[in-house]
Amino acid sequence: MTPTARVVLKLGGELLAAPEQRRDVATAIGRLTDGAALVVVHGGGREVDAELAERGIAKRAVDGLRITDAATLDVVVGMLAGRVNTRLVAAACGAGIRAVGLTAADAGVAAVERAAPYTAADGSVVDLGFVGRPHGDAPPALLDTLSSAGFVPVVASIGAGADGQLLNVNADTLAGDLAVRFRAGRLLIAGGTAGVLDPQGGTLSSIDDATLEQLIADGRASAGMVAKLNACRHARRYGVGRVEIVDGRRTCDLDGRAGTRIA
Numbered sequence: 001m002t003p004t005a006r007v008v009l010k011l012g013g014e015l016l017a018a019p020e021q022r023r024d025v026a027t028a029i030g031r032l033t034d035g036a037a038l039v040v041v042h043g044g045g046r047e048v049d050a051e052l053a054e055r056g057i058a059k060r061a062v063d064g065l066r067i068t069d070a071a072t073l074d075v076v077v078g079m080l081a082g083r084v085n086t087r088l089v090a091a092a093c094g095a096g097i098r099a100v101g102l103t104a105a106d107a108g109v110a111a112v113e114r115a116a117p118y119t120a121a122d123g124s125v126v127d128l129g130f131v132g133r134p135h136g137d138a139p140p141a142l143l144d145t146l147s148s149a150g151f152v153p154v155v156a157s158i159g160a161g162a163d164g165q166l167l168n169v170n171a172d173t174l175a176g177d178l179a180v181r182f183r184a185g186r187l188l189i190a191g192g193t194a195g196v197l198d199p200q201g202g203t204l205s206s207i208d209d210a211t212l213e214q215l216i217a218d219g220r221a222s223a224g225m226v227a228k229l230n231a232c233r234h235a236r237r238y239g240v241g242r243v244e245i246v247d248g249r250r251t252c253d254l255d256g257r258a259g260t261r262i263a
């Protein structure tokens with residue numbers, strides 16, 4: 001990679017639960033920063049679900065987007081901006097990376113507005129509650145400043161509306177948006193599957209726009225994968241050259257050797 005390469009890495013929450021996992025992820029982050037300006041975005045669905053269960057709050061989601069009432073928002077903010085972000089930052093710093101924890105609510109990382117009612121893959125229209133969507137195309141100056149000074153921003157997927165209301169943003173959606181506005185050449189979405197799977201469980205090595213649409217329309221991609229595919233399509237459409245969904249459970253795959261390339 002040339003020194004000016006820019007990469008956005010999205011990490012799914014299930015990769016970050018145990019200390020050994022975070023150490024592996026930190027090692028992979030270290031490799032990706034070699035010669036590249038890296039921005040990390042993470043989710044934390046697994047920890048949020050566990051905390052909701054602990055507090056007796058029911059989980060509701062549509063196409064991988066969490067329906068977020070006030071009680072759920074409290075849990076999401078506490079887990080993502082608190083526990084998950086801080087633990088990941090600590091693991092990365094422990095591996096010698098100059099990681100800095102942020103959310104999309106920090107100055108100019110991402111402008112977020114409350115999401116309009118969502119039309120689901122099955123055609124139903126759903127009010128998502130305190131859910132935000134990135135909007136606008138302002139360059140993320142804070143991320144540029146941090147990364148040009150050698151820091152690695154680690155962004156939890158929480159944003160704030162113009163009125164200061166905190167909003168839950170799907171982490172894949174945020175990563176796709178940031179990849180475009182950070183002018184990344186590469187978006188790497190690492191999760192807990194070996195890329196995009198076909199119904200037999202095999203990995204689709206490459207998918208074009210038409211296939212991507214079909215996967216969503218016929219239900220072969222569902223739940224959290226729908227948000228991932230839409231984020232990938234956004235990134236490809238707006239200039240990110242290399243977009244991949246990879247298996248983050250095996251650190252080597254963060255190098256992009258396995259998984260699904262979005263053509």
Ligand SMILES: Nc1ncnc2c1ncn2[C@@H]1O[C@H](COP(=O)(O)OP(=O)(O)OP(=O)(O)O)[C@@H](O)[C@H]1O
Pocket residue numbers: 011012013014042043044045046064171172190191192193195196197198220221222223224225226
């Ligand atoms: N075709 C498919 N291939 C792979 N996974 C799929 C597919 N269709 C649906 N999925 C589901 O999508 C899930 C991934 O999305 P999910 O939101 O659960 O995780 P994540 O985005 O990696 O984590 P987080 O939400 O914490 O950031 C998979 O675990 C799987 O259950």
Ligand SMILES: [Mg+2]
Pocket residue numbers: 043045064171172224227
């Ligand atoms: Mg997800």
